[in-house]
Amino acid sequence: MKNIIVISDTHGRLPDNEILWEAFDNADFIFHLGDGAKEIEKLKSAYPGKVRFVYGNWDGITNQCEEVVEIEGVKFFLTHGHNYKVKSSDLNLQMKGLELGADCCLYGHVHRPQITQYGNLKLINPGSLTYSKTYCYMSVVNGKVLAKIVELR
Secondary structure, eight states: OEEEEEEOOOTTOOOOOHHHHHHHHHOSEEEEOSSOHHHHHHHHHHSTTTEEEOOOGGGTOOSOOEEEEEETTEEEEEEOSGGGTTTTOSHHHHHHHHHHTOSEEEOOSSOOEEEEEETTEEEEEEOOTTTTOEEEEEEEETTEEEEEEEEOO
């Protein structure tokens, strides 16, 4: 079993929340889905080897906008989502996930948390740590993804 914290859209502000930092400490991986280049660097420094990330439209960095990560037999597709026009529909993201053979697509950009299942493909948006004050806590267990949206208090 592996535990993953998924965050996105920190926009220059990583909350100083004790519960969140304890979750980071205890996670096997931390995924940042973009719009937070400064926070990505801070997390990479604090948790070497644990952080996987992509950059978003707000970051001003055009490389590393997508990443495929496999953990315990589960294939994750990480993207910020702006290149797939997720504000209007998740169809383009679904199609990309199917093309890649992904089990789970993780995206940000819209600042609203959502977990959606389309057949064998799961789409997860953790929301924004800055705006919706949410993140996603995931566990990979026996090749399955268990995910829950968590609100910061």
